[in-house]
Amino acid sequence: MFSDKNEFKQGFLQKLERMYGKTFPESTVQDQYFTLGQMIREYISTNWIQTNEQYRFSDSKQVYYLSIEFLLGRLLRQNLMNLGIYDVVQEGLNDLGIDFPEIEEVEHDAGLGNGGLGRLAACFLDSLASLNLPGHGYGIRYKHGLFEQKIVNGFQMELPEQWLRHGHVWEVKKPDLAVEIPFWGKVESYMEEGKMKFRHIHAEVVSAVPYDMPIVGYKTSTVNTLRMWSAEPAAYKAGRDLMKYKRETEAITEFLYPDDTHDEGKILRLKQQYFLVSASLRSIIGSYLYRFGDLHELHKHVAIHINDTHPVLAIPELMRILVDEYEFEWEQAWTVTKNTFAYTNHTTLSEALEKWPIRIFQPLLPRIYMIIDELNERFCKELWNEYPGDWKRIEEMAIISHGQVKMAHLAIVGSYSVNGVAKIHTEILKQREMNLFYQYYPTKFNSKTNGITHRRWLLNANPALTELITSAIGKEWVHTPSNLQQLTKFSDDAAFLEKLYEVKQKNKQRLADRIFKQNGIKVDPHSIFDIQVKRLHAYKRQLLNVLHILYLYNRCQEDPNYDFPPRTFIFGAKASPGYFYAKKIIKLLHTIADLVNNDPIVNGRIKLVFLENYRVSLAEEIIPAADISEQISTASKEASGTGNMKFMMNGAVTLGTLDGANIEILEQVGPENIFIFGLNAQEVMKYQQNGGYYSMEYFHHDTRIKKALTQLIDGTLPGADDHFETIYDSLLAENDQFFVLRDFDSYVRIHEAAGNAYKRRDDWNQMCLNNIAYSGYFSSDRTITEYAEDIWKIK
Known part of the structure; x- marks a missing residue:
């Protein structure tokens, strides 16, 4: 595109004038940023198209990484560095009197993630492309991200992230590839040619519209794709409250992690998760059928990775597609499904292993619930054959029990690989949190220590x-x-x-x-x-x-x-x-x-x-x-x-x-x-299993602790009022669940x-x-190489 700074400057000035109909001296920093971004994306496009064509006509195995978060950060500098043109561009901009850090400040962090889970996914995409591996990401295009944090008088206030206010220069909308996702309604069964079939009727349908972003490898011609889905209203149906339908549809991709303390938030989270996996599977299967035409060997050419429990509904959704749409026998569909998915667990906290109440799940996703119910029946029968009479074990391992659908259980049963993200984490999963599953599926469990790019x-x-x-x-x-x-x-x-x-x-x-x-x-x-x-x-x-x-x-x-x-x-x-x-x-x-x-x-x-x-x-x-x-x-x-x-x-x-x-x-x-x-x-687990920790003893026997905790409630702290009684009580009356006082002296x-x-x-x-x-050991290149060789079997 440009071999030196002079060629870059000429192209940049021409592009700016064409895009904004104004001369360079009249342009704003924002005009300059979007001009540069557009130039770079066009520069990327040649390799992006070639990479996609190569994958389209290749019979090599590909991996698809499903994650509720992708915390990408800014992409301008990273793309320039990965393309190997950072110095040329910076020199050209300097000649024009443009300060690169100033132009970089125009770019908003993409509001697509929150913490380590999303940043790991972003690092993994970078490594996949940089190692020339065929790997793509699928996520949700949140209009307002998690939230923009403002501190007012010491309190956190949440404002919508406005990262899309001026558009996002790195994405390409693909409305022709939109798919429809059904919610609510009911399932009708009928006989056809001697076979029981099912159809989802009276559903509320929303449209999932893809936005593709190029993931550029470091000094390589590989450009993989991150596809983000946005929810839009589908075709209007008579009798529907149009404004209510529009609001509820757009809410699906408005915010990351809606507050789920109430049923409304739980329904929205569940909608998000099904929306992500259903749209992504349609896309994956469409690409696969273009290449191979027969889904019976899907698992030999495709690995789908579930990043934590959020995308676990992909398992019953693939079963639904194979059984309902492609008329697979149940056992055939199950063989393909359980050999297609791999699952990464990211927590040892039992409260973070998602569980959904049946009363919410079943009405929202009626056909998916039927499939999970059938999977649960068959799995419990398997367990009965292995452990006859051990009702307690079966109850603890069931996918559905006590009025809840247990997503981590579904993930383990429906995957061929389950990995932790550090050595100790994997051992804790095997020996404690998922011990019964480890006993039953010892070969599924493995460890892959995280990495960063x-x-x-x-x-x-x-x-x-x-x-x-x-x-x-x-x-x-x-x-x-x-x-x-x-x-x-x-x-x-x-x-x-x-x-x-x-x-x-x-x-x-x-x-x-x-x-x-x-x-x-x-x-x-x-x-x-x-x-x-x-x-x-x-x-x-x-x-x-x-x-x-x-x-x-x-x-x-x-x-x-x-x-x-x-x-x-x-x-x-x-x-x-x-x-x-x-x-x-x-x-x-x-x-x-x-x-x-x-x-x-x-x-x-x-x-x-x-x-x-x-x-x-x-x-x-x-x-x-x-x-x-x-x-x-x-x-x-x-x-x-x-x-x-x-x-x-x-x-x-x-x-x-x-x-x-x-x-x-x-x-x-x-x-x-x-x-x-x-x-x-x-030592922590021993305390949790056997008791023996009394935080009040540390309060009474360590004057440093006693003084600091008393200051939380005695008026020492300016303007504290009664704000910190909750913290005080958590450490003393509730016996300090996370051993803050026990570790204080050591700290x-x-x-x-x-x-x-x-x-x-x-x-x-x-x-x-x-x-x-x-x-260097903690580079995500090492982590991804291990995933590619041990789990995904991609080259």
């Missing part, structure tokens, strides 16, 4: 560190991230370690500038940047971090000469709109921030900052600046974590529990390069150790270097 989280997010690494060990590490281990030969090189320190300081200064601009808080870039950014949930224990900050504040009050390295504690987190407790923790964070940030005795030695509306583009500024990475979930509760990997790759040192992938980070870097504290998973001591280590600058720089050097 180093192209996004190192090359893109931290160009100064990327340049330093490349100057030391060459460029090959970009294609082979395990080569980062070559950095260990510089662990005693004082000059290199000083350069590493300088890179970190520049990143910290950049974040300090952002904090001052956004929050009006002046922070010291030479203080320890201690960072916890992730979804706000009780098990992730932001509360433990906050109570420790309150303890440090109290210590300074008691002893103004208390000597410790100054710390800047930085948080970013969204609380789910219906999660009352998590919202109280956000309020507590801001209340304590008001206390410590304005106290002359503390005098800047402690600063607490909350950066609102945490998202991918903000993470790309925060993570390269971190000294300490807080990964402090209650052991056994975090399936893997991927934030821990991003921080590690950028030279932060993990301070965390033996949970999720922290254990594998410890294995990679060794105990001298990580700070581990608290109960381990076995204080590990922070003291980390502070002392930070004072020894050379030793700290070595720790940072070792974390970067051993982070």
Whole structure:
């Protein structure tokens, strides 16, 4: 398209004039962004078309990744870097007087995800394309994302994300490929040619319209596709309340994770899930039939991956399509179905394993419920043959029981592979949460430790560190991230370690500038940047971090000469709109921030900052600046974590529990390069099974805990009123479900150790270097290679 900056400039100016009918001096930054985006998408199109044609005429196996979330972040810089034209474009824009960071700010983060689940899916798509693997994503095009977070007087307020207000330059609408999805109505059975058949009548039909986005591989010609579905009204039927139908239809793809505390929200979530899988399966089957024409061998040419329980309805939907539309016998359909799907579990929390009340499920999806009911009957019969008379076991394993449809059970029964996302997570699934299924299907279970794309989280997010690494060990590490281990030969090189320190300081200064601009808080870039950014949930224990900050504040009050390295504690987190407790923790964070940030005795030695509306583009500024990475979930509760990997790759040192992938980070870097504290998973599970933990004992026997907790309710905190009684009660009256008080002393001591280590600058720089050097294992390229070889069997 363009070989040098002059050719780019000429093309850019012509494109801008054609698109907007104005000269370059008259154009706005927004005009310039959309002109550039349109040029790049057109540049991508040639390879995108060629990739699709190659897949269309190939008999090689393909994988389709179904996920309720894809947290893509901004795509402009990533696409330019992956295409290998970033430098040419930046030079051309500079010549025109355009500041690339300014033009980049115009792009909104795509509002298609929330946390680790969605970011993992985005990293996986990047790796699939970069490894030249035939893999596509299917998701939902949420008009308003999860929400845009605003903090007002310390409280979280939710506003609709307006990421589509000016359009999305990377997507292509395909209205000719829309499909219709039925809800409600009833199922009618009838006989035809001696065979029982079923038809869904009086249904309310909505149209699923696809929007395709190109997923560009890094310096390769492969461009895979992410297809996002948007709900639109289908053809009008007489007698229908048109406005009500329009509202209910558009609500399906309006927000990610509608509040499901009431039936209305549950129905909407279930609609979203069926909408996603039904539309996606029609698309997958259409592509397959074009290539092969016979669905009996679908499983030999297609792998469909279910990312957590949200897309599990794909299993009964494929059964419905094969039995009702293609007249398969039940057993034939089941053979194809159970050999087509693979399932990743992302949680050990039983409340996160979705269960749907029959009273909601059956009326909304009548034919799908019939199929699940039949699957359940047959599965229970199988279990009876294996375990005759063991009613308790059958009841616990049934897909439908106690008035609920259990999605995780359906996923395991209907898949050929079930994987956890870290070694310890998989072991907990096998030995505890899914032990009965593991006994019955021992060969289905396997572990695939999560990974992150180093192209996004190192090359893109931290160009100064990327340049330093490349100057030391060459460029090959970009294609082979395990080569980062070559950095260990510089662990005693004082000059290199000083350069590493300088890179970190520049990143910290950049974040300090952002904090001052956004929050009006002046922070010291030479203080320890201690960072916890992730979804706000009780098990992730932001509360433990906050109570420790309150303890440090109290210590300074008691002893103004208390000597410790100054710390800047930085948080970013969204609380789910219906999660009352998590919202109280956000309020507590801001209340304590008001206390410590304005106290002359503390005098800047402690600063607490909350950066609102945490998202991918903000993470790309925060993570390269971190000294300490807080990964402090209650052991056994975090399936893997991927934030821990991003921080590690950028030279932060993990301070965390033996949970999720922290254990594998410890294995990679060794105990001298990580700070581990608290109960381990076995100890937590032992308490949960046998009892023996009494939080009140810690309250009465540890004066630090007693003082901090009392301050939550005694008026010490400015403007606290009775906001924090819920938190106080959860820790004492409700016996501290996530062992915050049990781990408090251990957490204080590990922070003291980390502070002392930070004072020894050379030793700290070595720790940072070792974390970067051993982070290559956590590249999503390694993870996807394992999925491709062990689960999907794609090449």
